[in-house]
Amino acid sequence: MFRAIAGLLFIVLVLPLAALIASLVMRLLDVSGIVGFLVGFPVFIGLLAGSVMILAVINDRINDRERYQKGHRKTHTGGVH
Numbered sequence: 001m002f003r004a005i006a007g008l009l010f011i012v013l014v015l016p017l018a019a020l021i022a023s024l025v026m027r028l029l030d031v032s033g034i035v036g037f038l039v040g041f042p043v044f045i046g047l048l049a050g051s052v053m054i055l056a057v058i059n060d061r062i063n064d065r066e067r068y069q070k071g072h073r074k075t076h077t078g079g080v081h
Contacts, residue, residue, distance in 0.1 A: 006055050018047035 022044040026036045 003059070006059070010051065010055070014048070014051045018044050018051070021047060 022040040025043050026032070026040045029039060031039050
């Protein structure tokens with residue numbers, strides 16, 4: 001469920017927000033054309049990479065917690081079958 005919500009949020013919020021921030025940086029520096037692309041594209045990619053890393057950290061924490069809880073639920077060995 002987390003992956004579905006994270007994917008939706010990524011598409012709906014993070015992509016437009018990264019584009020807006022890159023656009024604002026380009027306007028702040030008053031650049032356009034190829035120079036604007038050379039300035040805005042790394043900002044856009046950097047924001048996307050940062051958000052993907054944050055999502056990966058959250059996902060790892062969720063998976064580690066589930067693995068930790070599964071290990072502690074079992075209090076006895078299975079024995080011989």
